[in-house]
Amino acid sequence: xxxRSLFPTAxxxxxxxxxxLAPILLRLAQEHMQxxxxxxxxxxxxxxxxxxxxxxxxxxxxxxxQHVNETWExxxxxxxxxxSPGMDGRNGWMTITKDGQAAxxxxxxxxxxxxxxxxxxxxxxxxxxxxxxxxxxxxxxxDAVFKAFKAVEVAxxxxxxxxxxxxxxxxxxKAFDPEKGRLARATHPTAERQAxxxxxxGAIGSYKNPHSHRTVNLTDPREAWEQVMLATxxxxxxDTRRGP
Numbered sequence: 409x410x411x412r413s414l415f416p417t418a419x420x421x422x423x424x425x426x427x428x429l430a431p432i433l434l435r436l437a438q439e440h441m442q443x444x445x446x447x448x449x450x451x452x453x454x455x456x457x458x459x460x461x462x463x464x465x466x467x468x469x470x471x472x473x474q475h476v477n478e479t480w481e482x483x484x485x486x487x488x489x490x491x492s493p494g495m496d497g498r499n500g501w502m503t504i505t506k507d508g509q510a511a512x513x514x515x516x517x518x519x520x521x522x523x524x525x526x527x528x529x530x531x532x533x534x535x536x537x538x539x540x541x542x543x544x545x546x547x548x549x550x551d552a553v554f555k556a557f558k559a560v561e562v563a564x565x566x567x568x569x570x571x572x573x574x575x576x577x578x579x580x581x582k583a584f585d586p587e588k589g590r591l592a593r594a595t596h597p598t599a600e601r602q603a604x605x606x607x608x609x610g611a612i613g614s615y616k617n618p619h620s621h622r623t624v625n626l627t628d629p630r631e632a633w634e635q636v637m638l639a640t641x642x643x644x645x646x647d648t649r650r651g652p
Contacts, residue, residue: 410436410451411436411451411452411476412464414432417464418464418465418468418471418472419468421464421472421475421476422468422471422472422475426475426478426479426482427482429475429476429479430479430482430483430486430488431511433451433476433479433480433483434483434488434489434504434508434511434512435512436451437451437489437502437504437508438504438512441503441504444492444496444501445492445496445497445501445502445503445504446501446502446503446504447500447501447502448476448477448480448500448502449500452472452473452476480502483508486507487505487507487508488504488505488507488508488511489502489503489504489505489508490502490503490505491503510547527544527629527633529541531637531640532636532637532640533559533639533640533643533644535559535563535643536555536556536559536636536639536640536643539555540552540555540556540636540639543555544629544632544633544636549626549627549628549629549631549632550625550626552632552636553615553616553626553632553635553636553639554616556615556635556636556639556640557611557612557615557616557635557639558616559639559643560608560611560612560616560639560642560643560646561575561576561579561612561616563643563646563647564579564580564583564591564608564646565579565583567583567590567591567646567649567650568582568583568589568590568591569590570582570583570590576612576613576616577609577612577613579612580605580608580609580611580612581605581609583608584601584604584605584608584609585605586598586601586602586605589601589605590649591646591649592604592605593649604645607642608642611638611639611642615635615638615639
């Protein structure tokens with residue numbers, strides 16, 4: 409496989425966005441790996457920029473080189489490729505990183521890597537930041553969501569001083585019972601106390617319990633982020649309800 413076999417004309421190559429070209433170049437890099445790694449210029453010069461009639465037209469050379477070089481830079485920024493060790497790297501040879509190898513195993517993995525890196529760890533509640541972030545980074549979305557809502561369950565139980573046998577939805581209902589729950593605010597209107605009880609019970613029932621009993625198989629990182637951010641919000645509420 410080569411650039412010229414994939415894009416017979418320069419215009420076809422130039423019409424492809426950097427984002428769409430990135431996984432193609434990563435795959436080409438894998439196919440061109442040698443002991444020292446791969447040489448980016450060698451991939452583009454292999455047949456795309458030959459000076460004879462088999463290459464792209466000479467007047468398109470600068471555009472093609474710029475487009476491909478920008479895509480290599482994109483792969484570097486995403487941490488999917490990096491300089492080879494030692495003298496080879498200083499001479500322009502590159503290698504595929506662990507993230508790059510992981511991306512090669514799945515058709516949508518590059519998009520996943522970019523998506524996950526746009527989500528800031530600082531947004532997560534401190535009590536779940538490390539384990540949940542680690543799970544998100546390795547692509548274990550189900551585990552990330554389960555850890556986040558298990559932390560909510562533990563925090564509610566501790567803050568409400570309830571027994572270890574109090575679990576799940578029943579725990580939330582008891583802790584936030586509008587009339588006698590330890591975490592309910594008597595100064596708040598009854599409707600708001602009921603709504604908060606519904607919120608916690610619904611969140612645990614919807615996002616923690618399914619992960620406890622079956623494989624959910626989340627595939628969209630943004631869906632997982634939304635769920636762990638809900639857990640972060642709930643943990644923040646619990647923090648305000650803890651006793652002295």
